[in-house]
Amino acid sequence: MIALMLAAWVQGEAFCGFYVAKADTKIYNQASQVILVRDDNQTVITMSNDFKGDVKDFAMVVPVPVVLKEKDIKVVERQVFDKLDAYSAPRLVEYYDNNPCNQYRYEMLAKAAPSAAMGSGSAVMDEERSKKDYGVTIEAKYTVGEYDIIILGAAQSNGLQRWLTDNGYKIPPNAEEVLNPYIRNNLKFFVVKVNLDKLDGGDYQTLRPIQIKFNSPRFGLPIRLGMANANGDQDLIIYAFTRRGRVECTNYRTVKMNSGVKVPEFIQEDFSPFYADAYKKAWRREGQEAIFLEYAWDVSSTNYVKCDPCVSNPPDYKDLEDAGVWWVNGGNRQYPGSADFNGNVFFTRLHVRYNRAHYAQDLAFQVTPNNEQYQVRYVITHPATGSFTCSEGRRYVREVAARREEELQNMNRLTGWSIYRHIDYLDDWNRRNGNSNNRIKRGSVGDTGNNGGIFILGFLVLQGIALFITLRKKG
Amino acid sequence: MLKAFFKDARHYQVLFLGTFLLYGTFILRWDTHWDHYIAIFAVALLTQLAGIRFLRLPAHSWKSAMITTLGLCLLLKANHWGICALAAFLAIASKFFIRINGKHVFNPGNFGIVATILLTGQAWISPGQWGSGAILLFLVGVLGSAVVHKVSRLDTSFVFLGTLMALQAARNLLYQGWPFDYWLQQFTNGSLLLFTFFMITDPVTTPNHKRGRIIWSILIALISFYLSNYHFINGAPIWVLFFIAPLTPLFDKIFKAARFEWIKTTVMKTSN
Numbered sequence: 001m002i003a004l005m006l007a008a009w010v011q012g013e014a015f016c017g018f019y020v021a022k023a024d025t026k027i028y029n030q031a032s033q034v035i036l037v038r039d040d041n042q043t044v045i046t047m048s049n050d051f052k053g054d055v056k057d058f059a060m061v062v063p064v065p066v067v068l069k070e071k072d073i074k075v076v077e078r079q080v081f082d083k084l085d086a087y088s089a090p091r092l093v094e095y096y097d098n099n100p101c102n103q104y105r106y107e108m109l110a111k112a113a114p115s116a117a118m119g120s121g122s123a124v125m126d127e128e129r130s131k132k133d134y135g136v137t138i139e140a141k142y143t144v145g146e147y148d149i150i151i152l153g154a155a156q157s158n159g160l161q162r163w164l165t166d167n168g169y170k171i172p173p174n175a176e177e178v179l180n181p182y183i184r185n186n187l188k189f190f191v192v193k194v195n196l197d198k199l200d201g202g203d204y205q206t207l208r209p210i211q212i213k214f215n216s217p218r219f220g221l222p223i224r225l226g227m228a229n230a231n232g233d234q235d236l237i238i239y240a241f242t243r244r245g246r247v248e249c250t251n252y253r254t255v256k257m258n259s260g261v262k263v264p265e266f267i268q269e270d271f272s273p274f275y276a277d278a279y280k281k282a283w284r285r286e287g288q289e290a291i292f293l294e295y296a297w298d299v300s301s302t303n304y305v306k307c308d309p310c311v312s313n314p315p316d317y318k319d320l321e322d323a324g325v326w327w328v329n330g331g332n333r334q335y336p337g338s339a340d341f342n343g344n345v346f347f348t349r350l351h352v353r354y355n356r357a358h359y360a361q362d363l364a365f366q367v368t369p370n371n372e373q374y375q376v377r378y379v380i381t382h383p384a385t386g387s388f389t390c391s392e393g394r395r396y397v398r399e400v401a402a403r404r405e406e407e408l409q410n411m412n413r414l415t416g417w418s419i420y421r422h423i424d425y426l427d428d429w430n431r432r433n434g435n436s437n438n439r440i441k442r443g444s445v446g447d448t449g450n451n452g453g454i455f456i457l458g459f460l461v462l463q464g465i466a467l468f469i470t471l472r473k474k475g
Numbered sequence: 476m477l478k479a480f481f482k483d484a485r486h487y488q489v490l491f492l493g494t495f496l497l498y499g500t501f502i503l504r505w506d507t508h509w510d511h512y513i514a515i516f517a518v519a520l521l522t523q524l525a526g527i528r529f530l531r532l533p534a535h536s537w538k539s540a541m542i543t544t545l546g547l548c549l550l551l552k553a554n555h556w557g558i559c560a561l562a563a564f565l566a567i568a569s570k571f572f573i574r575i576n577g578k579h580v581f582n583p584g585n586f587g588i589v590a591t592i593l594l595t596g597q598a599w600i601s602p603g604q605w606g607s608g609a610i611l612l613f614l615v616g617v618l619g620s621a622v623v624h625k626v627s628r629l630d631t632s633f634v635f636l637g638t639l640m641a642l643q644a645a646r647n648l649l650y651q652g653w654p655f656d657y658w659l660q661q662f663t664n665g666s667l668l669l670f671t672f673f674m675i676t677d678p679v680t681t682p683n684h685k686r687g688r689i690i691w692s693i694l695i696a697l698i699s700f701y702l703s704n705y706h707f708i709n710g711a712p713i714w715v716l717f718f719i720a721p722l723t724p725l726f727d728k729i730f731k732a733a734r735f736e737w738i739k740t741t742v743m744k745t746s747n
Contacts, residue, residue, distance in 0.1 A: 177652070180651070180652045181647075181651040181652050181653045181657075184650055184651040184652060185651060217706055217707040218707050219707070245554075248601060248603065249603045250601075250602045250603045250709050251602070251603055251660065251661075251664075252603055252606075253503065253603055253604060253605070253606045254601075254603060254604075255503075255504055256504070256506065286606075287606065289606060290606070360653075360654065360656035360657045360659070360660050361657055361660055364707075366599075366709050368552070368599040368601070369554060369596060369597050369598070369599055370552065370554060370599065371554060372506075372554070
């Protein structure tokens with residue numbers, strides 16, 4: 001399968017591009033990951049949180065639109081997240097120039113994506129305490145995997161808050177005001193605590209993701225409760241599967257993360273910090289309120305090219321089953337290179353960084369028919385080796401020198417990293433070019449930034465002129 | 476010369492909508508497909524020209540087609556330029572073929588968007604594409620009202636927006652207890668504001684009588700509120716306008732008033 005994809009890649013471009021590094025979710029301090037599966041009014045949400053600490057303190061409260069049945073709650077292995085992350089993570093690919101004075105001679109390099117699988121647990125229920133005084137109804141009570149799950153209905157937020165605290169759930173003190181709107185919205189609360197007997201002495205690393213399934217026209221993710229902790233910016237990576245096309249946010253902007261940019265060779269060693277800084281800069285540029293599209297691809301069995309180039313294996317039937325994609329059927333291996341399932345599946349990866357100041361509402365989504373593919377990909381190009389004494393060779397040296405300058409500028413524009421700290425990147429090729437001067441043209445350096453302010457100012461001026469003309473006419 | 480230029484309110488509209496399109500494309504970095512824009516522009520104008528040629532419409536009606544073109548570019552997304560072309564054709568053609576009492580029934584942009592989504596399933600609207608810049612609210616609001624003021628349909632905009640804001644405030648702030656910025660965010664949505672100031676203000680497809688227009692606007696706001704809060708329909712007002720538009724002749728029957736004309740003293744057959 002990989003061979004086939006590489007073949008397709010080579011066909012599309014003049015040279016081979018190979019994946020050399022990726023920036024997976026491990027680079028963010030606080031990152032939750034969620035898999036969303038949506039078709040019609042059915043939704044499956046799998047939540048993998050970044051909880052680190054004593055499992056006794058683990059508590060999760062998720063507003064849900066309906067009382068979930070036991071069969072609609074599952075515990076899945078964490079590796080499905082690792083696999084989707086590896087598959088869709090922003091990537092760095094490399095190209096090798098041919099020496100214009102030689103025949104074909106290029107090397108290839110590829111690194112395997114690291115993957116991690118995590119353990120399991122098991123379960124029993126602790127004592128239910130009095131709840132008459134709290135105005136809280138226990139709608140259902142289950143033990144699933146290593147978790148004790150209660151589904152609560154509540155009439156008042158202070159009752160709910162007290163009930164949770166009195167029953168040993170660690171809830172942030174200011175959660176009450178956040179809980180109230182959900183109660184008024186007739187939502188139920190999916191409340192999770194670790195069952196220590198079932199966990200069998202494991203620590204937080206053994207906590208597995210929880211998956212819930214329900215039928216409701218609502219399609220979104222509650223992020224407001226998470227902000228009750230008020231500890232700064234939080235990252236959320238969303239992996240979405242639909243039958244039709246991309247998932248996009250309906251109450252915040254969904255913007256493409258920049259991609260396809262040529263960056264210096266040395267980024268290969270620092271790709272994770274590079275992407276983390278590029279993300280931070282893009283996020284700030286968009287006023288901290290945009291959601292970034294990092295990957296969009298048709299992963300249906302009928303689409304042979306599932307990545308370009310592949311960072312790791314695309315999701316197979318088992319992954320889709322684990323993720324809760326209910327409409328695919330397994331067992332199609334008729335054509336080499338095709339996936340082992342039937343059915344249309346479109347995959348979207350979104351990256352949100354939220355905080356209370358800029359995110360007043362929970363995230364709301366819609367499934368669109370947009371099936372345009374997208375990936376975040378940065379490109380490094382290794383220059384050819386050998387001597388460049390022929391006339392084309394001399395031109396090539398000039399081109400490489402200019403390209404390297406452009407790569408440094410791109411790096412600066414994307415991340416804000418200093419060009420001058422990496423100025424020696426130009427040395428070798430400038431020397432070959434017979435030019436020892438490393439001064440990059442002033443004015444070409446720096447970030448163009450967001451021109452929104454200038455635009456609006458210009459707009460206001462034009463508006464003023466229009467009003468002036470109108471008023472003069474009336475006068 | 477400039478005075479003459481600004482005499483026709485449609486010139487303002489084209490300028491403003493054009494500016495929004497530039498803002499979305501270059502500042503908000505929309506996923507711009509120029510071939511889609513070109514298709515909409517070309518098909519809308521050609522369809523309008525065919526109307527001018529064969530249905531003897533006044534020559535200046537191409538300006539209305541420009542407004543429809545920009546509205547479609549701003550609101551409609553599709554997978555293929557052909558779908559955009561279809562939307563443009565349906566929008567303009569609806570003015571020629573769906574008429575009651577010599578007045579066309581649907582707002583052309585609105586008809587193009589909804590009909591294309593329903594017919595092809597390959598088009599969509601992106602309510603989240605605007606961001607929440609409060610400055611945008613201010614600009615769109617003020618500029619939009621300047622436009623509608625010129626065609627005296629300001630009442631429609633304010634009644635619609637006011638009703639919706641009051642209903643949402645009652646639900647979000649008073650009943651549910653969300654903070655103020657939760658409520659505000661809904662009204663910094665550019666799609667909603669474009670709808671408010673550029674779509675339901677279309678003087679030809681709104682009821683002629685002021686009282687009729689006010690009731691009509693409240694009705695749109697009420698149904699939009701219900702659909703978005705209880706059925707989670709995205710872009711609800713656009714759908715509501717589509718289904719309520721055929722009732723306009725009924726409103727005109729109940730509340731009698733003179734019909735709107737783009738340029739007084741000449742008999743017009745068109746609108747945006």
